[in-house]
Amino acid sequence: DISLDDIAMERNIDPKEVAAENFYKEFYRRLKQNSYAFENEWINEKKMQTLAMRRYIDQAMLENKSQKILSVGAGTGFVEEEFLRKGLNIILHECQPSSFDYLKQKNIKFQEYITTNLSDIPENNFDLIFAFTVSYCFTYEQYFSFFKSVYNLLSDKGQLILFDSYLISTF
DSSP states (O other): OHHHHHHHHTTTOOOSSOOHHHHHHHHHHHHHHHHHOHHHHHHHHHHHHHHHHHHHHHHHHOTTTTEEEEEOOTTTSEEEHHHHTTTTTEEEOOOOOOOOHHTTTTOOOOOOESSOOOGGGGOOOOOEEESSSOOGOHHHHHHHHHHHHHHEEEEEEEEEEEEEOOTTTTO
């Protein structure tokens, strides 16, 4: 029951602009204030993403047990929570730190990158990079720039796994 329009209006954010760090800081503050009362539909969608992520991770682990994994735009970390609990080497990325309060209040240990600039993350470093439902965060031009940045983060045989239910048909 968090109104995205209300956040934009209260923070003087143009609703036509792509949501950024200042928007998400307030969104995650309100989510925490509401005790992370996720809607069932959201939970079911995220569980499906966890299943998809597990399939890719399991396949990659057959080749190499020490896969280094990055989840770009991880949000609360809900999708990755299962893997973090199992001690998997998955590093989470977000544009601001408050989104990870969900995992921190559960005392789940994890590594994180907090940055809006993916070039702050070591290059040629990751075997798997997950980017689930991130397209809405970018303008059309920024989305292509995003792909270039992600490419630089992948190891020689690394893979980007992109899932996005919000892709606009003009892509």
